[in-house]
Amino acid sequence: MPELPEVETTVRAISSFKNKKLEKVIIHNRNLRWKIEKDLEDLSANKKILNISRRAKYILMQLSDHCLMIHLGMSGKLRIQKRKDNFFKKHDHVEFIFKNEKIIFNDVRRFGSIHITKDVNKHPLIENLGIEPLSKNFNKNYLYKLCNHSDLDIKKLIMDQKKIVGVGNIYASESLFISSISPLRKAKKIKLEDCDKLVKAIKKILRYAIKMGGTTLRDFYSADGSEGYFKLKLNVYGLENEACKRCGQKIKKIVVGQRSTFYCSSCQS
DNA sequence: CTGAGATCCTGTCTGC
DNA sequence: TGCAGACAGGATCTCA
Incomplete structure:
Protein backbone atom coordinates (compact mmCIF):
# COMPACT_ATOMS: atom_id res chain seq x y z
CA MET A 1 0.00 0.00 0.00
CA PRO A 2 1.67 2.94 1.39
CA GLU A 3 3.73 5.70 -0.06
CA LEU A 4 3.45 9.28 1.09
CA PRO A 5 -0.07 9.93 -0.28
CA GLU A 6 -1.49 6.80 1.31
CA VAL A 7 0.07 7.64 4.67
CA GLU A 8 -1.15 11.21 4.41
CA THR A 9 -4.63 9.95 3.54
CA THR A 10 -4.55 7.71 6.60
CA VAL A 11 -3.39 10.55 8.84
CA ARG A 12 -6.27 12.72 7.65
CA ALA A 13 -8.73 9.89 8.17
CA ILE A 14 -7.75 9.58 11.84
CA SER A 15 -7.29 13.31 12.47
CA SER A 16 -10.59 13.45 14.36
CA PHE A 17 -8.87 11.55 17.17
CA LYS A 18 -6.84 14.62 18.00
CA ASN A 19 -7.67 15.83 21.52
CA LYS A 20 -9.27 12.53 22.39
CA LYS A 21 -8.00 10.37 25.20
CA LEU A 22 -6.26 7.16 24.26
CA GLU A 23 -7.55 4.92 27.02
CA LYS A 24 -5.41 1.90 26.32
CA VAL A 25 -3.50 -0.06 23.75
CA ILE A 26 -4.10 -3.77 23.34
CA ILE A 27 -1.44 -5.75 21.51
CA HIS A 28 -2.29 -9.13 20.05
CA ASN A 29 0.99 -9.67 18.26
CA ARG A 30 4.17 -7.80 19.14
CA ASN A 31 6.18 -9.34 16.32
CA LEU A 32 6.07 -6.72 13.63
CA ARG A 33 9.11 -5.58 11.63
CA TRP A 34 10.57 -4.86 15.05
CA LYS A 35 9.17 -6.22 18.27
CA ILE A 36 6.89 -3.65 19.88
CA GLU A 37 8.57 -2.14 22.97
CA LYS A 38 7.32 -3.86 26.10
CA ASP A 39 6.43 -0.63 27.90
CA LEU A 40 4.35 0.77 25.04
CA GLU A 41 1.04 -0.08 26.72
CA ASP A 42 2.03 1.54 30.02
CA LEU A 43 3.48 4.66 28.44
CA SER A 44 0.46 5.30 26.26
CA ALA A 45 -2.43 4.47 28.60
CA ASN A 46 -4.82 7.31 29.45
CA LYS A 47 -2.95 9.88 27.42
CA LYS A 48 -4.51 12.63 25.40
CA ILE A 49 -3.61 12.76 21.71
CA LEU A 50 -2.15 16.24 21.32
CA ASN A 51 -1.46 16.01 17.62
CA ILE A 52 -1.54 13.62 14.68
CA SER A 53 0.90 14.19 11.86
CA ARG A 54 3.14 12.57 9.29
CA ARG A 55 6.90 12.50 8.82
CA ALA A 56 8.03 10.59 5.72
CA LYS A 57 5.94 7.41 5.79
CA TYR A 58 5.53 7.47 9.57
CA ILE A 59 2.24 8.33 11.24
CA LEU A 60 2.99 10.26 14.42
CA MET A 61 0.59 10.47 17.34
CA GLN A 62 1.93 12.96 19.86
CA LEU A 63 1.00 12.23 23.46
CA SER A 64 1.79 14.46 26.43
CA ASP A 65 5.28 13.13 26.97
CA HIS A 66 5.81 10.49 24.33
CA CYS A 67 5.17 10.02 20.66
CA LEU A 68 3.65 6.96 19.00
CA MET A 69 5.20 6.15 15.63
CA ILE A 70 3.38 3.91 13.20
CA HIS A 71 4.86 2.67 9.94
CA LEU A 72 2.55 0.75 7.63
CA GLY A 73 5.30 -1.17 5.84
CA MET A 74 4.00 -2.78 2.70
CA SER A 75 0.64 -4.09 3.79
CA GLY A 76 -0.24 -2.25 7.00
CA LYS A 77 -3.44 -0.29 7.43
CA LEU A 78 -5.42 1.42 10.13
CA ARG A 79 -9.13 0.84 10.53
CA ILE A 80 -11.56 2.84 12.61
CA GLN A 81 -14.17 0.75 14.33
CA LYS A 82 -16.84 1.35 16.95
CA ARG A 83 -15.55 0.21 20.30
CA LYS A 84 -18.55 -1.97 20.94
CA ASP A 85 -18.16 -3.75 17.60
CA ASN A 86 -16.08 -6.54 18.91
CA PHE A 87 -15.14 -8.28 15.70
CA PHE A 88 -11.66 -8.95 14.43
CA LYS A 89 -10.12 -9.49 11.07
CA LYS A 90 -7.23 -11.75 10.32
CA HIS A 91 -3.92 -9.96 11.03
CA ASP A 92 -5.38 -7.39 13.42
CA HIS A 93 -2.30 -6.92 15.61
CA VAL A 94 -2.89 -3.81 17.72
CA GLU A 95 -5.92 -1.90 19.01
CA PHE A 96 -5.84 1.72 20.11
CA ILE A 97 -8.89 2.08 22.34
CA PHE A 98 -10.77 5.35 22.80
CA LYS A 99 -14.04 6.08 24.59
CA ASN A 100 -16.40 5.16 21.77
CA GLU A 101 -14.12 4.01 18.99
CA LYS A 102 -10.92 2.19 18.35
CA ILE A 103 -8.21 2.32 15.73
CA ILE A 104 -6.98 -1.09 14.65
CA PHE A 105 -3.59 -1.78 13.10
CA ASN A 106 -3.85 -4.62 10.59
CA ASP A 107 -0.83 -5.86 8.68
CA VAL A 108 -0.69 -9.09 6.70
CA ARG A 109 3.00 -9.13 6.00
CA ARG A 110 4.12 -7.52 9.26
CA PHE A 111 6.65 -5.28 7.60
CA GLY A 112 5.09 -2.39 9.46
CA SER A 113 6.17 -1.26 12.91
CA ILE A 114 4.97 0.63 15.95
CA HIS A 115 7.24 2.47 18.37
CA ILE A 116 6.94 4.80 21.31
CA THR A 117 9.62 7.36 21.97
CA LYS A 118 10.27 10.50 23.99
CA ASP A 119 11.91 12.69 21.40
CA VAL A 120 10.66 11.63 18.01
CA ASN A 121 13.14 13.79 16.11
CA LYS A 122 16.01 11.91 17.71
CA HIS A 123 14.60 8.47 17.06
CA PRO A 124 17.09 6.48 14.96
CA LEU A 125 14.44 5.71 12.35
CA ILE A 126 13.51 9.37 12.03
CA GLU A 127 16.60 11.45 12.51
CA ASN A 128 18.38 10.47 9.32
CA LEU A 129 15.38 10.78 7.03
CA GLY A 130 15.68 12.94 3.94
CA ILE A 131 13.76 15.96 2.79
CA GLU A 132 9.97 16.13 2.55
CA PRO A 133 9.24 16.30 -1.18
CA LEU A 134 6.28 18.64 -0.69
CA SER A 135 8.34 21.16 1.25
CA LYS A 136 9.54 24.39 -0.32
CA ASN A 137 13.16 23.45 0.26
CA PHE A 138 12.81 20.55 -2.13
CA ASN A 139 13.61 22.30 -5.39
C1' DC B 1 31.68 7.00 2.74
C1' DT B 2 28.94 4.37 -1.35
C1' DG B 3 26.22 0.81 -3.46
C1' DA B 4 24.53 -4.21 -4.30
C1' DG B 5 22.04 -7.90 -2.55
C1' DA B 6 19.69 -10.65 1.00
C1' DT B 7 16.16 -10.53 4.08
C1' DC B 8 11.86 -10.17 7.12
C1' DC B 9 6.31 -12.28 6.26
C1' DT B 10 1.88 -13.84 4.15
C1' DG B 11 -1.22 -14.00 0.38
C1' DT B 12 -2.35 -14.20 -4.44
C1' DC B 13 -1.68 -15.17 -9.04
C1' DT B 14 0.36 -17.84 -12.99
C1' DG B 15 1.73 -21.77 -15.34
C1' DC B 16 2.47 -26.67 -15.60
C1' DT C 1 -7.51 -29.03 -8.58
C1' DG C 2 -2.96 -29.23 -6.90
C1' DC C 3 1.23 -27.37 -6.33
C1' DA C 4 5.67 -24.88 -7.07
C1' DG C 5 7.44 -20.56 -7.97
C1' DA C 6 7.15 -15.67 -8.84
C1' DC C 7 5.69 -11.58 -7.17
C1' DA C 8 3.75 -7.75 -4.10
C1' DG C 9 3.34 -0.65 -2.91
C1' DG C 10 9.29 -1.01 2.30
C1' DA C 11 13.59 -0.35 4.18
C1' DT C 12 17.26 -2.19 7.09
C1' DC C 13 21.33 -4.80 7.57
C1' DT C 14 25.58 -6.95 6.00
C1' DC C 15 29.25 -7.01 3.20
C1' DA C 16 32.51 -5.56 -0.56
Whole structure:
Protein backbone atom coordinates (compact mmCIF):
# COMPACT_ATOMS: atom_id res chain seq x y z
CA MET A 1 0.00 0.00 0.00
CA PRO A 2 1.67 2.94 1.39
CA GLU A 3 3.73 5.70 -0.06
CA LEU A 4 3.45 9.28 1.09
CA PRO A 5 -0.07 9.93 -0.28
CA GLU A 6 -1.49 6.80 1.31
CA VAL A 7 0.07 7.64 4.67
CA GLU A 8 -1.15 11.21 4.41
CA THR A 9 -4.63 9.95 3.54
CA THR A 10 -4.55 7.71 6.60
CA VAL A 11 -3.39 10.55 8.84
CA ARG A 12 -6.27 12.72 7.65
CA ALA A 13 -8.73 9.89 8.17
CA ILE A 14 -7.75 9.58 11.84
CA SER A 15 -7.29 13.31 12.47
CA SER A 16 -10.59 13.45 14.36
CA PHE A 17 -8.87 11.55 17.17
CA LYS A 18 -6.84 14.62 18.00
CA ASN A 19 -7.67 15.83 21.52
CA LYS A 20 -9.27 12.53 22.39
CA LYS A 21 -8.00 10.37 25.20
CA LEU A 22 -6.26 7.16 24.26
CA GLU A 23 -7.55 4.92 27.02
CA LYS A 24 -5.41 1.90 26.32
CA VAL A 25 -3.50 -0.06 23.75
CA ILE A 26 -4.10 -3.77 23.34
CA ILE A 27 -1.44 -5.75 21.51
CA HIS A 28 -2.29 -9.13 20.05
CA ASN A 29 0.99 -9.67 18.26
CA ARG A 30 4.17 -7.80 19.14
CA ASN A 31 6.18 -9.34 16.32
CA LEU A 32 6.07 -6.72 13.63
CA ARG A 33 9.11 -5.58 11.63
CA TRP A 34 10.57 -4.86 15.05
CA LYS A 35 9.17 -6.22 18.27
CA ILE A 36 6.89 -3.65 19.88
CA GLU A 37 8.57 -2.14 22.97
CA LYS A 38 7.32 -3.86 26.10
CA ASP A 39 6.43 -0.63 27.90
CA LEU A 40 4.35 0.77 25.04
CA GLU A 41 1.04 -0.08 26.72
CA ASP A 42 2.03 1.54 30.02
CA LEU A 43 3.48 4.66 28.44
CA SER A 44 0.46 5.30 26.26
CA ALA A 45 -2.43 4.47 28.60
CA ASN A 46 -4.82 7.31 29.45
CA LYS A 47 -2.95 9.88 27.42
CA LYS A 48 -4.51 12.63 25.40
CA ILE A 49 -3.61 12.76 21.71
CA LEU A 50 -2.15 16.24 21.32
CA ASN A 51 -1.46 16.01 17.62
CA ILE A 52 -1.54 13.62 14.68
CA SER A 53 0.90 14.19 11.86
CA ARG A 54 3.14 12.57 9.29
CA ARG A 55 6.90 12.50 8.82
CA ALA A 56 8.03 10.59 5.72
CA LYS A 57 5.94 7.41 5.79
CA TYR A 58 5.53 7.47 9.57
CA ILE A 59 2.24 8.33 11.24
CA LEU A 60 2.99 10.26 14.42
CA MET A 61 0.59 10.47 17.34
CA GLN A 62 1.93 12.96 19.86
CA LEU A 63 1.00 12.23 23.46
CA SER A 64 1.79 14.46 26.43
CA ASP A 65 5.28 13.13 26.97
CA HIS A 66 5.81 10.49 24.33
CA CYS A 67 5.17 10.02 20.66
CA LEU A 68 3.65 6.96 19.00
CA MET A 69 5.20 6.15 15.63
CA ILE A 70 3.38 3.91 13.20
CA HIS A 71 4.86 2.67 9.94
CA LEU A 72 2.55 0.75 7.63
CA GLY A 73 5.30 -1.17 5.84
CA MET A 74 4.00 -2.78 2.70
CA SER A 75 0.64 -4.09 3.79
CA GLY A 76 -0.24 -2.25 7.00
CA LYS A 77 -3.44 -0.29 7.43
CA LEU A 78 -5.42 1.42 10.13
CA ARG A 79 -9.13 0.84 10.53
CA ILE A 80 -11.56 2.84 12.61
CA GLN A 81 -14.17 0.75 14.33
CA LYS A 82 -16.84 1.35 16.95
CA ARG A 83 -15.55 0.21 20.30
CA LYS A 84 -18.55 -1.97 20.94
CA ASP A 85 -18.16 -3.75 17.60
CA ASN A 86 -16.08 -6.54 18.91
CA PHE A 87 -15.14 -8.28 15.70
CA PHE A 88 -11.66 -8.95 14.43
CA LYS A 89 -10.12 -9.49 11.07
CA LYS A 90 -7.23 -11.75 10.32
CA HIS A 91 -3.92 -9.96 11.03
CA ASP A 92 -5.38 -7.39 13.42
CA HIS A 93 -2.30 -6.92 15.61
CA VAL A 94 -2.89 -3.81 17.72
CA GLU A 95 -5.92 -1.90 19.01
CA PHE A 96 -5.84 1.72 20.11
CA ILE A 97 -8.89 2.08 22.34
CA PHE A 98 -10.77 5.35 22.80
CA LYS A 99 -14.04 6.08 24.59
CA ASN A 100 -16.40 5.16 21.77
CA GLU A 101 -14.12 4.01 18.99
CA LYS A 102 -10.92 2.19 18.35
CA ILE A 103 -8.21 2.32 15.73
CA ILE A 104 -6.98 -1.09 14.65
CA PHE A 105 -3.59 -1.78 13.10
CA ASN A 106 -3.85 -4.62 10.59
CA ASP A 107 -0.83 -5.86 8.68
CA VAL A 108 -0.69 -9.09 6.70
CA ARG A 109 3.00 -9.13 6.00
CA ARG A 110 4.12 -7.52 9.26
CA PHE A 111 6.65 -5.28 7.60
CA GLY A 112 5.09 -2.39 9.46
CA SER A 113 6.17 -1.26 12.91
CA ILE A 114 4.97 0.63 15.95
CA HIS A 115 7.24 2.47 18.37
CA ILE A 116 6.94 4.80 21.31
CA THR A 117 9.62 7.36 21.97
CA LYS A 118 10.27 10.50 23.99
CA ASP A 119 11.91 12.69 21.40
CA VAL A 120 10.66 11.63 18.01
CA ASN A 121 13.14 13.79 16.11
CA LYS A 122 16.01 11.91 17.71
CA HIS A 123 14.60 8.47 17.06
CA PRO A 124 17.09 6.48 14.96
CA LEU A 125 14.44 5.71 12.35
CA ILE A 126 13.51 9.37 12.03
CA GLU A 127 16.60 11.45 12.51
CA ASN A 128 18.38 10.47 9.32
CA LEU A 129 15.38 10.78 7.03
CA GLY A 130 15.68 12.94 3.94
CA ILE A 131 13.76 15.96 2.79
CA GLU A 132 9.97 16.13 2.55
CA PRO A 133 9.24 16.30 -1.18
CA LEU A 134 6.28 18.64 -0.69
CA SER A 135 8.34 21.16 1.25
CA LYS A 136 9.54 24.39 -0.32
CA ASN A 137 13.16 23.45 0.26
CA PHE A 138 12.81 20.55 -2.13
CA ASN A 139 13.61 22.30 -5.39
CA LYS A 140 15.73 21.71 -8.48
CA ASN A 141 18.92 22.91 -6.82
CA TYR A 142 18.41 20.63 -3.86
CA LEU A 143 17.81 17.62 -6.10
CA TYR A 144 20.74 18.56 -8.29
CA LYS A 145 22.98 18.54 -5.25
CA LEU A 146 21.69 15.09 -4.27
CA CYS A 147 22.36 13.78 -7.77
CA ASN A 148 25.78 15.31 -8.00
CA HIS A 149 28.42 12.55 -8.16
CA SER A 150 25.92 9.84 -7.14
CA ASP A 151 26.43 6.53 -8.89
CA LEU A 152 22.84 5.48 -8.20
CA ASP A 153 20.26 5.11 -10.90
CA ILE A 154 17.93 8.07 -10.62
CA LYS A 155 15.01 5.86 -9.66
CA LYS A 156 16.90 4.40 -6.74
CA LEU A 157 17.96 7.85 -5.67
CA ILE A 158 14.47 9.30 -5.49
CA MET A 159 13.32 6.24 -3.54
CA ASP A 160 16.16 6.52 -1.03
CA GLN A 161 14.46 7.64 2.18
CA LYS A 162 17.69 9.12 3.46
CA LYS A 163 17.65 11.50 0.53
CA ILE A 164 13.97 12.11 -0.28
CA VAL A 165 11.15 10.64 1.78
CA GLY A 166 7.78 9.34 0.77
CA VAL A 167 8.42 8.39 -2.84
CA GLY A 168 7.88 4.66 -3.25
CA ASN A 169 7.89 2.32 -6.19
CA ILE A 170 4.69 3.52 -7.86
CA TYR A 171 5.26 7.25 -7.69
CA ALA A 172 8.92 6.84 -8.65
CA SER A 173 7.92 5.19 -11.95
CA GLU A 174 5.13 7.70 -12.52
CA SER A 175 7.15 10.83 -11.81
CA LEU A 176 10.00 9.66 -14.06
CA PHE A 177 7.49 9.10 -16.84
CA ILE A 178 6.05 12.58 -16.45
CA SER A 179 9.52 14.13 -16.57
CA SER A 180 10.66 11.95 -19.52
CA ILE A 181 13.66 10.59 -17.60
CA SER A 182 14.67 6.95 -17.84
CA PRO A 183 14.73 5.15 -14.47
CA LEU A 184 18.12 3.78 -15.53
CA ARG A 185 19.80 7.14 -16.04
CA LYS A 186 22.67 7.63 -13.61
CA ALA A 187 21.90 10.34 -11.10
CA LYS A 188 25.14 12.15 -11.85
CA LYS A 189 24.07 12.50 -15.48
CA ILE A 190 20.94 14.38 -14.52
CA LYS A 191 21.02 17.99 -15.61
CA LEU A 192 19.64 20.93 -13.69
CA GLU A 193 16.77 21.30 -16.13
CA ASP A 194 15.91 17.61 -15.64
CA CYS A 195 15.91 18.20 -11.89
CA ASP A 196 13.45 21.01 -12.43
CA LYS A 197 11.13 18.72 -14.36
CA LEU A 198 11.50 15.85 -11.93
CA VAL A 199 10.90 17.96 -8.82
CA LYS A 200 7.78 19.40 -10.39
CA ALA A 201 6.61 15.94 -11.44
CA ILE A 202 7.12 14.48 -7.97
CA LYS A 203 5.27 17.31 -6.27
CA LYS A 204 2.48 17.25 -8.80
CA ILE A 205 1.89 13.54 -8.61
CA LEU A 206 2.08 13.35 -4.81
CA ARG A 207 -0.35 16.26 -4.44
CA TYR A 208 -2.69 14.78 -6.97
CA ALA A 209 -2.57 11.35 -5.35
CA ILE A 210 -3.34 12.87 -1.96
CA LYS A 211 -6.27 14.72 -3.47
CA MET A 212 -7.52 11.43 -4.90
CA GLY A 213 -7.12 9.65 -1.58
CA GLY A 214 -4.15 7.52 -2.48
CA THR A 215 -3.71 4.62 -4.85
CA THR A 216 -5.80 1.52 -4.61
CA LEU A 217 -3.79 -1.16 -6.30
CA ARG A 218 -4.53 -4.23 -4.32
CA ASP A 219 -6.31 -3.46 -1.15
CA PHE A 220 -5.46 0.01 0.05
CA TYR A 221 -8.32 1.69 1.76
CA SER A 222 -8.17 4.51 4.21
CA ALA A 223 -8.99 4.27 7.89
CA ASP A 224 -12.54 5.36 7.20
CA GLY A 225 -12.95 2.55 4.69
CA SER A 226 -12.89 4.66 1.52
CA GLU A 227 -10.79 3.53 -1.41
CA GLY A 228 -8.24 5.59 -3.26
CA TYR A 229 -9.02 6.31 -6.86
CA PHE A 230 -5.59 7.28 -8.05
CA LYS A 231 -5.17 3.96 -9.82
CA LEU A 232 -7.32 5.28 -12.60
CA LYS A 233 -4.69 7.87 -13.39
CA LEU A 234 -1.52 5.77 -13.54
CA ASN A 235 0.47 6.21 -16.74
CA VAL A 236 2.98 3.38 -16.54
CA TYR A 237 2.87 1.47 -13.27
CA GLY A 238 1.50 -2.03 -13.82
CA LEU A 239 0.88 -1.32 -17.50
CA GLU A 240 3.49 -3.56 -19.14
CA ASN A 241 2.96 -3.91 -22.90
CA GLU A 242 0.24 -1.29 -23.00
CA ALA A 243 0.59 1.70 -25.25
CA CYS A 244 2.42 4.72 -23.89
CA LYS A 245 -0.08 7.54 -23.58
CA ARG A 246 2.45 9.94 -25.10
CA CYS A 247 4.02 8.08 -28.00
CA GLY A 248 2.13 4.81 -28.35
CA GLN A 249 5.14 2.55 -27.89
CA LYS A 250 4.82 -0.41 -25.55
CA ILE A 251 5.50 0.22 -21.85
CA LYS A 252 8.38 -1.89 -20.60
CA LYS A 253 8.75 -3.67 -17.31
CA ILE A 254 12.27 -4.03 -15.94
CA VAL A 255 13.83 -4.59 -12.54
CA VAL A 256 15.78 -1.81 -10.87
CA GLY A 257 17.15 -2.47 -7.41
CA GLN A 258 15.00 -5.59 -7.10
CA ARG A 259 11.83 -3.59 -7.69
CA SER A 260 9.49 -3.72 -10.67
CA THR A 261 9.91 -0.63 -12.76
CA PHE A 262 7.72 0.53 -15.60
CA TYR A 263 8.72 3.03 -18.25
CA CYS A 264 8.57 3.95 -21.89
CA SER A 265 11.99 3.42 -23.44
CA SER A 266 10.96 5.57 -26.37
CA CYS A 267 10.11 8.81 -24.62
CA GLN A 268 12.11 8.42 -21.42
CA SER A 269 15.88 8.70 -21.80
C1' DC B 1 31.68 7.00 2.74
C1' DT B 2 28.94 4.37 -1.35
C1' DG B 3 26.22 0.81 -3.46
C1' DA B 4 24.53 -4.21 -4.30
C1' DG B 5 22.04 -7.90 -2.55
C1' DA B 6 19.69 -10.65 1.00
C1' DT B 7 16.16 -10.53 4.08
C1' DC B 8 11.86 -10.17 7.12
C1' DC B 9 6.31 -12.28 6.26
C1' DT B 10 1.88 -13.84 4.15
C1' DG B 11 -1.22 -14.00 0.38
C1' DT B 12 -2.35 -14.20 -4.44
C1' DC B 13 -1.68 -15.17 -9.04
C1' DT B 14 0.36 -17.84 -12.99
C1' DG B 15 1.73 -21.77 -15.34
C1' DC B 16 2.47 -26.67 -15.60
C1' DT C 1 -7.51 -29.03 -8.58
C1' DG C 2 -2.96 -29.23 -6.90
C1' DC C 3 1.23 -27.37 -6.33
C1' DA C 4 5.67 -24.88 -7.07
C1' DG C 5 7.44 -20.56 -7.97
C1' DA C 6 7.15 -15.67 -8.84
C1' DC C 7 5.69 -11.58 -7.17
C1' DA C 8 3.75 -7.75 -4.10
C1' DG C 9 3.34 -0.65 -2.91
C1' DG C 10 9.29 -1.01 2.30
C1' DA C 11 13.59 -0.35 4.18
C1' DT C 12 17.26 -2.19 7.09
C1' DC C 13 21.33 -4.80 7.57
C1' DT C 14 25.58 -6.95 6.00
C1' DC C 15 29.25 -7.01 3.20
C1' DA C 16 32.51 -5.56 -0.56
